[in-house]
Amino acid sequence: MVKTEQGHQLGVSTEQGIFPSPLELSDIFADMDAGLRGLSRFAQQYNGELLGKGEDLRFGPCVPNPGKIICVGLNYRKHAEESHMDIPNYPVLFNKFSNSIAAHKQDIELPRLSSQIDYEAELAIVIGKKAKNIKKDEALDYVLGYCVANDLSARDLQMRTSQWMLGKCCDGFSPIGPYLVTAGDIENPNNLRIRLYVNGDLRQDSNTSDMIFKCDYIVSYISQYMTLMPGDIILTGTPEGVILGYPEERQVWLKDGDVVDVEIEKLGRLTNRVKEVY
Numbered sequence: 001m002v003k004t005e006q007g008h009q010l011g012v013s014t015e016q017g018i019f020p021s022p023l024e025l026s027d028i029f030a031d032m033d034a035g036l037r038g039l040s041r042f043a044q045q046y047n048g049e050l051l052g053k054g055e056d057l058r059f060g061p062c063v064p065n066p067g068k069i070i071c072v073g074l075n076y077r078k079h080a081e082e083s084h085m086d087i088p089n090y091p092v093l094f095n096k097f098s099n100s101i102a103a104h105k106q107d108i109e110l111p112r113l114s115s116q117i118d119y120e121a122e123l124a125i126v127i128g129k130k131a132k133n134i135k136k137d138e139a140l141d142y143v144l145g146y147c148v149a150n151d152l153s154a155r156d157l158q159m160r161t162s163q164w165m166l167g168k169c170c171d172g173f174s175p176i177g178p179y180l181v182t183a184g185d186i187e188n189p190n191n192l193r194i195r196l197y198v199n200g201d202l203r204q205d206s207n208t209s210d211m212i213f214k215c216d217y218i219v220s221y222i223s224q225y226m227t228l229m230p231g232d233i234i235l236t237g238t239p240e241g242v243i244l245g246y247p248e249e250r251q252v253w254l255k256d257g258d259v260v261d262v263e264i265e266k267l268g269r270l271t272n273r274v275k276e277v278y
Contacts (some may be wrong), residue, residue, distance in 0.1 A: 008060045009051065012043055013179055017050040018057065019043075025063070029230035032128035032144055034252045036182060042227040054178075059104040062147050063126055068232040069096040069174060070234065071151060072218060073164070075237025077209045081088040082245030091213050091221055094164050096174050096235075097149075104178035108274045111170045112268065114154035117254040120238035121196035121262040123189065124149040124176055125215055131228040139219035142228070145182040146189055148270040150175050150196075150262050151235050155244050155253075175272045176233070186266060189215045194239060198258055208237030208264075 010021040023040050028035030032092055051057060074080045080087050093247060102108055128144025140207035150172065158167025184190075189208060196204035211223070243251050254260070256276040263269040 005088070010065060011051050011057075014043060017034040017053045019046050019048065019050050025231075028144065029156050032162055033253065037123070038214055039050060041059040046234075050109075053159060057176050058233065059106075061101045061103045061175075062177045063233055064101065066098055066101065066233045067229050067230050069098070069100065070094075070228075070232070071096060071168070071235040072213065072224060072237045074217075075212050076206065077212055078206070078240035079238055079242070079245070080212070082240045082242075083183060087212060091218060093222070094168065095147070096169055097247040099171050100169055100174035102172040102175040104175070104270050104272075106172065106272060108152065108172040108175065108272050109277050110254070111154055111157075112277060114157050114170075115179070115253065116243075116251075118243045119155045119196055119198065119203070119254065119260050119262075120151035120153060120242055121194050121264075121265055122151050122164070122210055122235045123192065123194065123215075123267075125219065125234040125236060126180055127219070127228045127234070128183075130230065131219065131223045134220055134223045135213065136220040139188075139216040139223070140183060142219060143183045143215075143224075143232070145180045145181045146186055146264075147176050147268055148178070148264045148267050149233075149235050149261050150260060150270060150272065151228050151238060153242075161189040167184060174233075175270060177270055178267050179267075181267050192267070195263045196262050197261040197263075198243065198254070200259075202237050204241035206241070208236070210239060211237060211240065 011018040075183045124147045126144045128141045131142040154167040158164045192208045261271050
């Protein structure tokens with residue numbers, strides 16, 4: 001999704017650059033299979049003007065208005081271990097809301113009433129078809145694509161009560177992007193290298209193969225309890241290396257001006273700067 005003077009424009013990324021899509025994202029959510037076929041045909045034939053070459057563009061969130069944002073906690077073995085938590089028997093689910101969505105290169109305001117802001121590199125699943133009570137071996141057929149996400153977390157607010165919501169739902173706390181990569185372009189979402197940097201310093205370096213509950217299981221599991229709709233986003237958990245997992249004397253929380261980059265193999269690099277509100 002690219003920002004233009006007229007608003008948001010869906011773009012299609014190619015080796016030549018990003019060209020304007022003839023479809024809206026809502027058209028693809030209305031009929032995923034037909035929409036993707038149409039985009040593929042258009043991409044093969046298009047020879048018009050490009051929107052730009054990528055980093056010279058202003059990006060919007062690759063899914064601007066998700067109906068649901070469902071998150072899976074403690075879903076990497078090494079992260080559960082660094083958090084001194086038991087390996088879960090079932091996916092630990094919590095939620096975020098659309099106010100938390102932010103775009104690639106968007107500045108994220110630090111909440112005034114928190115002093116312990118943490119990062120979490122995550123693989124995001126974007127649902128493309130209505131899914132209810134679906135089987136595990138069919139689950140990925142309902143996925144439109146994948147993107148990079150950062151599940152920003154205010155740990156002091158998160159741990160204030162037994163419910164995590166307050167520390168997870170601050171404005172801008174779910175940056176996603178820069179691209180939504182269609183599921184057909186990702187052979188195995190359960191085997192992608194995932195890394196996070198703060199001001200260029202590598203903090204997280206893992207692989208989605210360390211996930212306790214894999215992508216197909218997660219989609220199937222959630223669909224047993226709630227209907228997943230096109231445009232819903234599932235954040236699949238974070239690997240080890242978060243600030244919360246450090247010994248207390250080494251915990252240096254995100255501060256004004258810090259730049260966080262999240263990179264997932266084949267999905268691109270998501271960049272955001274955090275800033276204080278004066």
